[in-house]
Amino acid sequence: MKPIVQCVPNFSEGRDLDKVEAIVKPLKDQEGFTLVSYEPDKDYNRTVVTLLGDPEAMIKPLLAFMKRARDLIDMNKQSGEHPRMGAIDVVPFIPIQGIDMETCVKHAHTLGENVADTLEIPIFMYGEASVKKGRKRLPNIRKGEFEGMNDKIKEDQWHPDYGKPSIHPKAGATAIGARLPLIAYNIDLDTDDIEIAKKIARAIRGSSGGFKHVQAGPVYLEERKHVQVTMNILNYKQNPIYRINEVVALEAKRYGKKITGSEIVGLIPKDTIVRSIKYYAAIEDFDVSEDNMEKLSTLAKQYLHFRDFDLKKIIEANIE
Amino acid sequence: MKPIVQCVPNFSEGRDLDKVEAIVKPLKDQEGFTLVSYEPDKDYNRTVVTLLGDPEAMIKPLLAFMKRARDLIDMNKQSGEHPRMGAIDVVPFIPIQGIDMETCVKHAHTLGENVADTLEIPIFMYGEASVKKGRKRLPNIRKGEFEGMNDKIKEDQWHPDYGKPSIHPKAGATAIGARLPLIAYNIDLDTDDIEIAKKIARAIRGSSGGFKHVQAGPVYLEERKHVQVTMNILNYKQNPIYRINEVVALEAKRYGKKITGSEIVGLIPKDTIVRSIKYYAAIEDFDVSEDNMEKLSTLAKQYLHFRDFDLKKIIEANIE
Numbered sequence: 001m002k003p004i005v006q007c008v009p010n011f012s013e014g015r016d017l018d019k020v021e022a023i024v025k026p027l028k029d030q031e032g033f034t035l036v037s038y039e040p041d042k043d044y045n046r047t048v049v050t051l052l053g054d055p056e057a058m059i060k061p062l063l064a065f066m067k068r069a070r071d072l073i074d075m076n077k078q079s080g081e082h083p084r085m086g087a088i089d090v091v092p093f094i095p096i097q098g099i100d101m102e103t104c105v106k107h108a109h110t111l112g113e114n115v116a117d118t119l120e121i122p123i124f125m126y127g128e129a130s131v132k133k134g135r136k137r138l139p140n141i142r143k144g145e146f147e148g149m150n151d152k153i154k155e156d157q158w159h160p161d162y163g164k165p166s167i168h169p170k171a172g173a174t175a176i177g178a179r180l181p182l183i184a185y186n187i188d189l190d191t192d193d194i195e196i197a198k199k200i201a202r203a204i205r206g207s208s209g210g211f212k213h214v215q216a217g218p219v220y221l222e223e224r225k226h227v228q229v230t231m232n233i234l235n236y237k238q239n240p241i242y243r244i245n246e247v248v249a250l251e252a253k254r255y256g257k258k259i260t261g262s263e264i265v266g267l268i269p270k271d272t273i274v275r276s277i278k279y280y281a282a283i284e285d286f287d288v289s290e291d292n293m294e295k296l297s298t299l300a301k302q303y304l305h306f307r308d309f310d311l312k313k314i315i316e317a318n319i320e
Numbered sequence: 321m322k323p324i325v326q327c328v329p330n331f332s333e334g335r336d337l338d339k340v341e342a343i344v345k346p347l348k349d350q351e352g353f354t355l356v357s358y359e360p361d362k363d364y365n366r367t368v369v370t371l372l373g374d375p376e377a378m379i380k381p382l383l384a385f386m387k388r389a390r391d392l393i394d395m396n397k398q399s400g401e402h403p404r405m406g407a408i409d410v411v412p413f414i415p416i417q418g419i420d421m422e423t424c425v426k427h428a429h430t431l432g433e434n435v436a437d438t439l440e441i442p443i444f445m446y447g448e449a450s451v452k453k454g455r456k457r458l459p460n461i462r463k464g465e466f467e468g469m470n471d472k473i474k475e476d477q478w479h480p481d482y483g484k485p486s487i488h489p490k491a492g493a494t495a496i497g498a499r500l501p502l503i504a505y506n507i508d509l510d511t512d513d514i515e516i517a518k519k520i521a522r523a524i525r526g527s528s529g530g531f532k533h534v535q536a537g538p539v540y541l542e543e544r545k546h547v548q549v550t551m552n553i554l555n556y557k558q559n560p561i562y563r564i565n566e567v568v569a570l571e572a573k574r575y576g577k578k579i580t581g582s583e584i585v586g587l588i589p590k591d592t593i594v595r596s597i598k599y600y601a602a603i604e605d606f607d608v609s610e611d612n613m614e615k616l617s618t619l620a621k622q623y624l625h626f627r628d629f630d631l632k633k634i635i636e637a638n639i640e
Contacts, residue, residue: 209558212529238529246570247563254602282574 003099004319005107006181006267007033007051007058009091011069012084014040014047019072024049026064032057036267036318045080046089050267052319055093055107062091063114070119070171075146085142085149086172092127093178096269096315104178105129112176116163119171122153123162127177131161138175146172181315183233183272184265185241186219187248188307191257194220197227200251204229204244211239211247226260236269242276245304261307270316273300293317323419324639325427326501327353327371327378328586329411331389332404334360334367339392344369346384352377356587356638363541365400366409368504370586372638375413375427382411383434390439390491395466401539405462405469406492412447413498416635424498425449432496436483439491442473443482447497451481458495459535466492501635503553503592504585505561506539507568508627511577514540517547520571524549524564531559531567546580556589562596565624581627590636593620613637 013019020040024047027035033053040047049065051058066088073087091111093104108129116123130136134157144152150167152158159165160173167173189197197218202208205216213235219228229248233239249259273296274288280303281288289295293314300306311317333339340360344367347355353373360367369385371378386408393407411431413424428449436443450456454477464472470487472478479485480493487493509517517538522528525536533555539548549568553559569579593616594608600623601608609615613634620626631637 203563206532209532209555212526212532235529243523243567243570247567250563250566254599256602279574282576 001098002032002054003103004053004096005055005058005099005104006094006096006315007055007062007091008094009049009051009062009065010089011047011049011073012045012075012078012080012087012089013069013073014045014080015042020047023047023065023068023072026061026068027051030057030061034318041082043080044082045078046082046084048266052096052315055099055104059107059111059114062111063118066091066115066121066174067119070121070168074170075172076170078146083139083142083145084172085144085146086121086168086174087170088121088174089142090126090138090175090177092176093129094181095178096181096319101128101178101180108176108178112162115174115176116160119168120163121168121171122160122164122166122173124173124175125161125177126175127179129177132157135161138177141175149173180235181269181272183236183241183268184231185233185244186228186230186263186265187245187259188224188261188263188305189227189229189252189257190260191255192220192226193255194218194227196252196255196257197229199255200248201229201231203251204247205231211244213239214244236272236275240275240279241272241304242279245276259305262305263307264309264313267313267315267318270296270314273297273304273314276300276304322374323423324373324416325375325378325419325424326414326416326587326635327375327382327411328414329369329371329382329385330409331367331369331393332365332395332398332400332407332409333389333393334365334400335362340367343367343385343388343392346381346388347371350377350381354638356632359585361402362543363400363539364402365398366402366404368586372416372587372635375419375424379427379431379434382431383438386411386435386441386494387439390441390488394490395492396490398466401541403459403462403465404492405464405466406441406488406494407490408441408494409462410446410458410495410497412496412502413449414501415498416501416639421448421498421500428496428498432482435494435496436480439488440483441488441491442480442484442486442493444493444495445481445497446495447499449497452477455481458497461495469493500554501556501589503556503561503588504551505553505564506548506550506583506585507565507579508544508581508583508625509547509549509572509577510580511575512540512546513575514538514547516572516575516577517549519575520568521549521551523571524567525551531564533559534564556592556595560595560599561592561624562599565596579625582625583627584629584633587633587635587638590616590634593617593634596620596624
């Protein structure tokens with residue numbers, strides 16, 4: 001079996017669609033991996049690219065893609081809602097199947113060294129690929145953003161892992177790393193009271209004593225007229241979504257509210273669903289096959305209230 | 321108003337009740353503080369003592385009590401379910417009213433110095449009274465237990481805070497400290513399968529991704545013939561017991577198991593019960609008065625399955 005990683009480069013252009021097309025072109029129709037999607041966001045002025053496949057096959061096309069982003073984006077003129085420090089802001093490698101974290105870390109370092117050498121962009125290694133203290137979390141590295149980076153990078157403790165301690169004048173700096181899949185999971189509640197979502201978010205998120213790997217906040221959805229608990233799950237093995245789903249339900253109950261739906265933003269590994277469906281299978285005593293993705297998808301809609309969900313949201317459904 | 325602390329010495333004898341009586345005797349009928357309870361546990365082979373009152377008045381009787389424990393317990397022959405490193409394993413001071421943490425820390429150091437000088441037991445200061453790095457958490461200090469302590473204490477980084485770097489040959493070593501009220505909360509399951517308790521403990525404890533302020537482990541109760549998830553809750557405000565109770569119940573469900581009871585070891589602040597009963601009051605729509613401790617106690621038995629619980633377990637019921 002070929003090793004498969006998910007690679008999710010984020011670059012700092014989401015408005016000029018001609019530029020976006022030009023930048024992603026080197027990633028199209030390549031051998032060994034698939035360009036699953038690229039999603040430009042106007043508010044963020046940022047595009048999130050999703051690749052799936054053999055990481056070795058990705059390195060050269062990624063270099064060509066990054067060169068284009070470097071040449072077409074001028075960070076001195078760029079602005080948007082999303083924090084950023086470079087034209088190519090961040091490139092994470094995520095192990096999906098047939099590959100371990102250690103190997104992803106190696107590929108991240110290979111790419112990092114190459115980018116610094118050939119594109120003259122200073123590279124910070126982050127996540128599991130971080131080497132220096134205080135660089136595991138991307139927000140720590142990115143603090144100060146493009147505008148503050150030229151001073152920050154000259155400080156001893158913020159010298160880059162590859163490249164010189166000065167930013168590229170137009171393209172800034174880039175973080176390259178390896179991490180576990182991150183699940184973007186939102187739960188809908190049958191209320192427009194943001195205070196309820198805020199209290200529930202506080203009960204479940206790690207920073208206020210809840211589940212360690214859960215980041216959570218409240219949001220009011222103007223179009224849908226209800227609130228949501230919006231979450232990132234940084235480790236779905238230790239914090240499986242069925243458990244989050246159940247705890248949100250039991251907290252909502254005290255306000256007389258219910259979960260009406262939930263959504264996954266982006267892709268999720270099949271294992272995320274398997275782990276949760278197994279819980280319901282155990283308590284309701286039915287069998288579940290890990291191989292039947294159609295069935296898993298149906299069960300996820302039934303037990304986890306997934307809306308707007310289809311097979312293509314499951315990473316493995318894109319690579320088989 | 322006189323300052324009131326809760327002091328909770330734990331000693332390593334819970335089977336020989338004559339010895340237990342002899343050891344606690346110096347704590348009985350003293351001026352300035354009350355011996356609220358002492359609870360020998362056969363499975364743990366350990367007794368938890370609870371004192372309430374003026375910490376200054378406690379020091380001399382505590383020294384007499386510790387001398388007896390030292391002389392009557394031989395750790396070379398002691399065994400039980402609970403981890404331990406000494407005949408007197410741990411002595412925490414907990415501020416309750418009219419006293420701050422800083423003053424509790426001072427009393428802890430006074431006792432520590434005295435014990436090392438007069439009883440020749442090496443003392444580790446822990447919790448808020450810790451001085452050296454890595455000694456805040458008791459499990460860190462206790463790792464290796466009595467059997468490993470004689471080697472460990474000789475390492476530079478594990479020299480005791482008071483006394484010589486060698487254990488007392490029969491009584492081992494003691495941790496003395498100051499901390500916030502900690503809830504010792506155990507949940508009974510209707511199974512003798514320790515693996516189930518282990519999995520549930522892993523799901524809820526902070527160290528493996530669960531609730532941040534929860535320490536949890538599995539234990540098999542020989543006498544009662546069932547397993548328990550045994551917990552310390554270090555912050556009952558962020559991690560209220562109703563939520564832990566509910567999550568343990570939902571995790572147990574996947575193994576077809578139920579919660580049959582739960583117990584509070586030692587005392588709890590009234591607020592712990594109030595916060596949890598309010599949850600059940602909200603979902604079942606009944607009123608709850610914070611002042612009626614009898615009623616709170618009844619509701620706690622009903623909704624949190626407390627067994628062997630009475631009013632005297634509520635700190636406030638002992639000092640009013």
